Structures are given as C-alpha cells and as structure tokens.
Amino acid sequence: MSRIAFYRLAGLVGLLFAAGTLYRLFPLVTGQPALSEFFMTEDGYLMLTIARNMAIGLGMSVSDGTIPTNGVQPLATFLFTLPYLETGGDKVTSLIGIHLIMTAWSVAGFFLVRALAARILDPEGQAPALPWIAALLWYLSPLLLLHTMNGLETGLYSAMVLAVLLMFLRLLRREAPLGWAWHLGFGLMGGIAFLARIDAVFLLVAVYLVWAIDGLLLRRDPIRTVAARIVPSGLISILVAAPWLLNNQIRFGSIMPVSGTAQSMAAEFGQNLGVLPVKIFEYFMPMLPVPNPLEKTLPVIAIATAVSLGVLAWFLIGVFTRASRPVRLMVLAYLLFGAMVSGYYGLWFGAPHFMSRYLAPLAPLCIIASLWVLADLSRWLFRTRGLRPAIWTGSAAIGLCVLLLGRLLLPGAQEQGHMQVVDWVERNVPDSAWVAAVQTGTLGYWHDRTINLDGKVNPEALEARRREGNVLAYVVNSRIDYIADWYGVGGWAAREDGGFAETFELIEHTKSPSLAVMRRRVLHEPG
Template sequence: MSFIYAGLILGLVYRLFPIVAGQPYLSQFFMTEDGYLMLTVARNMAIGLGMSVSDGTIPTNGVQPLATFLFAVPYWLTGGDKVQSLVGIHLIAASAAVGGVFVVRALAARVLAPRDDDPVWPWLVALLWFVGPLLLDHTMNALETGIYTFVAVLALLKFAQVLEKGATVSMRDCLALGALSGITFLARNDGAFLVTAIFAVWALDSLFRQGIGIARTVGRLVPPGVLSLLIAAPWLINNKVNFGSIVPISGWSQAFGATFGQNLHLIPIKLFEHMFPMLPVPTSMENSPFVIWGCAAVVLGVMGWFLRAVWIKGGTIRLVVIAYVLHGIALSAYYGLNFGAPHFVSRYLSVLAPLLIIAALWCGMDLFRAVTGERWRTVLRLASVAAVVLSVALLGRPFLPGANGQGHFQVVDWIEANVPSDVWVGAVQTGTLGYWHDRTINLDGKVNPEALAALQTEGDILNYVSKSQIIYLADWHGIARWVEKNDFDQVFEVVTHQPEINLAVLKRRGAP
C-alpha cells in the first residue's frame, strides 16, 4: 500500500505544481482553450455581468452550469482578478480529483469484492485513474470533466446502496439518488444518459427481481425522478426561454457541420486509452485500421469477459455495472455518430474510465491466475507497479524540449502588445484570448448565438464580421486565408502572418 500512497501523493503534487511554480505555469500548464471559455463566463458572473462573454455584451449558455458556478467563487473572492483566481480554479479541480479517488476506489471495491477482496486492488484502480496522463489532464482542464466524473460515480454508489436495501429502502435514500441524478445532469448535460440508465435499471429491478408491483414501483421512482427534474429545470428553462433550445449553444456549435459517423473510428481508441491509462495511442496512429480494429477487439473482449463474469457472480452490484455500461453505450453512439469536435472525444468519454479500468483489472486477475497459478497476485502487483511507473513517466512530456504548450498564448501576447484593451478583436478560437482581452468576439458559435446563426444561415462568418465592430482578427495562422474569400480583402488586410509560431492577425482597413 505504501506504493499506492506514494503514487497518490505524486499525483496531487503534480496537480498543485502550477500554484507553486506561479506564472506562466499558473495560466498555461493545465488550462485549455475551452476551459478559458468557461472561466470567462464564470468571471463575468462573479463581477456582475451575468452569464456572458465579450465584456458582458453577449449572453451565453455555452457552458456546463455546475462547474461554471463553482469556478465563479474564486473570481468573487478576488474581485475578478484574472491571475490570482486561477489559484482557486486549480484548487477546485484538484479537490474534485481527490474526491474522485475516493469514490472510484469505493466503486471498485464493490465491483471487485466478489472476485477478490484484497483492498490493494480498488486503490490501484483509483491510482491509475488519478495519475493516468490523459485522465489527469482531463480533470485539470478548467472544465467540468473531473467534477462530472466525481458526481457521476457518486450517483452510481448511491444507486448501489438503494439496490442493496431492496424493498426496505427509505424514501430518503430514493430522494438522495434523485438529487444526485439532477446534480449529475448539471455537471454535464450528457449525464442525462446515465440518469436514464439508472432509472430504467431501477424500475426493472423493482418490477422483476424485487417483484413489488407497478404501483409501488411508480411510487418509489416518481418522487426522486421529479426531484432530479426540479434540480435540472432552472437550467433547461433558461436555455429554452433565452436561447430557444434546451441544448446549450456549445452543443449546437460543435455538432454544426458534422457528418454522420465521423468520430466512430475514434471510439474504440479512446475507450482503450481510458481502459489502459498508461498506454495512450499516438495521434499519428489514430487513423490506422490495424490500431482501430485492434483497440476495438481489446475493448470488446475485456468488457465481454468482465460483464459475463460479473453477471455470474451475482449480487445487486451487477445492476449498477449494467447502468454504467448503458451510459457508455449511449455516449459512444452519440459522440461517435452524431457529433463533431473529434479532438474532444477523449474528454467526452473519460467519465467511463473508472468502469473500464475496473474491467481491465478483473480480466488481468483472471489472466494472471490462469498463466501463473498461485503466484498471480505477486505477478499482477509487479505488472501494476510497471503500469503506474509508465503513467508517471508520461507525465513528464510537457517538460520535454519542443513540447507544444498551451497553443494560444502567442495570440494573447500579440494582442496585449499591439491592441488597446478597448478595441474589439474577433477570433474563431476565443477561449484563451477572450479571457485575457475582454473585448473579444467569438466566431465559431460556441458561446456566441449571433455567430452561430450566421454560420447556419450563410455558411460562413465573413459577412457577420464585416458588419461587426471587430477591428482585429487574431488566431492561428490559417485565418490569414480569409482575405482570399468573397472580397474579404476589401474589408480586412493581413498585418502579421507567422506560421512558424502559428499566428496571423488581420486588421480592418481604414481603422486607426
């Protein structure tokens, strides 16, 4: 267990490193482009500008509500200080990850107990989740990912408790599950898949295993179901009344232009990476049919073996596993078939990592026992140490020469050096830029309803930009090609184009 504790301490120290190191690590080490979008909204809420972007002038719902409200707290405490508040953001993310360790361990203990009740195995699952390089980044990205995993697993644990109590379960426990279900939805809207799976399995269990009848089943499930809807309702009403759809604008934006099934090839790869956190697949190999089908075979083989074994072992925990698997199937289908943004698929599926790691460990136990006999525990522990060491070693990649870093601060640096704070700037990618330069207008529609409407009706953003108050366009160097389209060069001209640092800036002609 000392090895487990050492790994957990190392994972926590790594998460807190930006706070100790200060700038530029504080603002760049974990912070992502979309994370800064959420932080911009959180800051505006804290300083009285409401849920908005662009210096408070554009209302938006392009965020996940629970994390945004939590992230608003540091800005409220610091009066909106953009640098000092990042300390609080890192602490919130690290705290959610630490909480995740304990709930993941608790879930693993319940699932693995029928197979082997050695306490080291649940802690190993939690440790691999905590120090896996991709999962660590996902939980510290200034987005909702870590918080979502924490509350989703917490809801599954409560579901396990409710099922264990069976016909004697109290309404208090049922309402607690309903409350956690509502909070899971607020943590991330696709949590609706998990909530639906939990209530469906719960209903079937009440009807067939417990045999309590339809009337009692309805009486048991309706109050927590209504409570979960009441918790979610303010967000849904806000979305529908103010933005015309219960789906946030960011969801519409990321689905815009997507073709059916465009992400399907990524699903087995990302599931494999979360099943074996120490084995991330290089991006250059993600389109290889051999890698795709190989990952699919491993994931399906492991999950098939695991589900069969869990079902045979019996107990109510298998129903919790089924609900979790149904959630995974729904997520895989939704993001694989009907969504864009392939670079986000790993993050979208990371909530499944605890289940996938548990499944891999279960199969590892069976495999090592078959191969090594009575020595399987010793051999598996050694293999586990190697897996954790590899995960930790991969955490050093950001410090290697030539590491790409955050990827957007060259845009921020140019704007801060050349553009007054009261001048309007536009960009497709405005998370990082919009955080550090308040008067920034988003052009991909993630947080800007007007830009999304222009994309949907006109097919591009050029006319919208031409009629806007934008003076500068600043983004990655590909934006320089905008002057080649539809006489846009009559409105804007390129003032800097530096592909070597991935930067281009356009300026409105005639502007001072």
C-alpha cells in the same frame, strides 16, 4: 492481510497519491507562465471567462459583458466564480483557486474510483490492493490527469457519475421501502450530476431503465411498487435541472447550450466512429496513450477494437456469472450509459478532437474491467502466487503512468497553443479595440473585448453560421477591427463573401508560431 503488508500498501498508495496531487498543484508553486498555460485548455478559458464575468457583475456573458451566453456547464462555472469573487476578478491570482478547485474534485474522484472498484473487484475484502491500483491508474493516467485539470467540468462530472452509480448500488441493496430521505438524496444527486454536464441525462436514463427492469421483470413487483420506488427521485432530479433548461429555452431558444449546437452544426453522421475504438482503448489501458498520428491507422484501430471488446466481454461474463445482483445491475447501468455516450458522440456529434474528453467518465469502468481480467489471468496462470502477478503488473502500469507524467514536464511537451495569439494582441492592440477569433477561449480571457466567431459562446455568430453558412458578413457589419487566430484563418483574407476582402487586410501570417491577423482597413473610432 498482515500488518506489515497493510502498512506497505498504505505507504505506497499514500506516496503515489501525494505525487499525483503535487503534480496537479505544481503550477501554484512555479507561478507564471505554468499557472496560466500548463493545464488550461482553450475551452477551459471560455468557461473561466464566463465565471469571471459572473463574479464581477456582468452575468453569464462574454465579450466584456455585452453578449449573454449559456455555452457552459453550469455547476462548474458557478464553482469557478468563487476565486474571482475572492480576488475581485483578478485574472492571474484567481487561477490559484481554480487549480485548487480542480484538484479537490480530482481527489474526490480518486476515492470514488477506489470505492467503485472495491464493490466490483473486491467485495469480500480479500484483495485490497486491486481497488487502490484502479484508483491510482485513474489518478495518474496522463490523459485523465489533463482532462480533470483542463479548466472545464470533466473532473467534476466524472466524480458525479461515480457518486450516482455508488448510491444506485446502495439503493439496489436495500430491501426495505425507500424513505423520503433516500428519494431526496438520490434525486438531488442526479440533478447535480446533470448540472455538472448535460450528458448525465444518459446516465439517469440508464439508471432508471435498469431500476425499472429490475423491479418489473426480475423482482416481478407491481407497477405501483416500482413507480413508488423510482418516480419520486426522478422528479426531484428534473426539478433540480429545470431552472437551467428553462433558462436555455426561454433566453436562447433551445434546451441545448449554444456550445453543443455549435459543435454539432457541421457534424456528419458517424464521422467520429473512426476514433472511437482508440479513445476507448486508451481508458482500458490508461498507461498506453496512442500517439495522434497513429490513431486513424487501420492496424491500430483493429488492435484497439479487438483488445477493448475482448476485455469488455471477459469482464461482463465474469460480472454476470460471479457478482451479486446489485453489482450486476449497477454495472449494467454503467454499460448502458457508456453505450449511449459512445453512440451519441460517435454517430451524431462533431469535434472528434474532443472525443477523449467526452468519454472520460467511462474510464473507471474500463480500468476496473482491465484489472478484473488481469486478476483472473493471475489466478489461472499462476495458481500458487494468486494475485501477486496481477498486483505487480498493475504496479508496473502505474509506474509507466508516472514516467509519462514526467515527460509532460519537459520543455515544449505541454504547450497551451494559443498564447502566441494573446501575446500579439497584447503587444499591438489597445484594450479598447474589439478583436474576434474562431477560437476565443484563451484570447477572450486575457483580452476582454473579444468576440467569438464559432458560436460556442456567441448566439449571434451561431445564428449567422446557421443562416448564411459562415460569419464573414457578420464580421464585416460588426464593431470588430481585428481578427487574430491560428494560421488557417488567414485564408479568409481572399474571401469575397459579404465584402470581406474589401473590408479586412491580412497583416500577420506565420505557420510557426501558428498565427493569422487581419485588420479592418478603416478602423472604428475607439470606445
């Protein structure tokens, strides 16, 4: 690459990277309401509520510190305590620190995607633009930008997945026996990835399975040699994860956080398979998010499936015939991880509306696969121009991502969706009163005395759901005086279960904005 071409590439990458970073930080400049509404999701506020309670001395809890919970991913929650410790628990000012933390791990993800893409797409350093295009597509994709800034662990988890895979690649390239520093480093990284999100267990299983297959079947090493290579770091990963697992089992009766149990409780086998192809397609083509009304239509599913399988097959054939052995094994581990995550969330889990977020760590592999195919087509169809058509096409895809990000800034394009519930409670309910909702993330952050009813952070409600099939009797026999949530919850007012209709009356019920409020007919004494 000539010096002029290098400076041109560096300038364009720097400009686009700065644009993506400033986009993530614009709520800090504009302040309220963007600071609390633009990126923050309902479930994100659940995690922030727990982080704040930890910072102000209430422990890992919700509902003004009265209900202990483990319905979070621990590493991100602990990181999110830092702004609250700094501000003494201020709910608004602390959001500045939260945005900075999420931007920091998004930046880390950007450079990790570039590093992974360079190892796969440009191992000889002949096409430096392609890895940067991959990183920019990841960094500027509207879906992925929102996922990495959602108040949850998605950005941190995605970065840790890439870090583990890149270190695994380094280990595969080493011919000398691994010293304890390598075992310790890889083991710590695997354990940290697990603490970032429990799904990393799939990644670790995939990595160690591929590592064992390589040693036993491909290299034909003795079992003792293979065990010495992989067991120490695996045990260290388990030791890092063990305190969290023991806490969950001893205090809550299961190693699975209550949030995972609540999400999967009403799941039916295979219920998410219909949305899986479209969600995967959106990561192969990050500049083409599919509108929600089209996601479950048969033509869109068929096109998404065909494109995704076609790109993946082309990519894998190329990797397994032209890439080095370490890269092939690393890609195989990534692919197995993707298959396990897709199978778990596609077949056994609920919450189809969260599928895109659950699959977000697979986006780097999908983007790299698409660029691999694009580069091959460019070389074959435009022999005299080499990779230029691929670079132009990738640049156009980045431009489309930027345009879509601009659209999100239009009024009404990106609304939090729960602030109308918060506004009603702030206007009509005293701080001392107890309010409940199925969706308590946003409401529970802004009104301390809020009780969760879907069980994602409330083991008591989860047990009521498990025991009785609903939480109506639990609500009737509780300290709750108000229920405030979306419009659909208003249907509870006619339910006779546990004497609910006799105890609560419907006082607000509007479709736009979506709001339902029920009030106990005889209120508890304040306090």
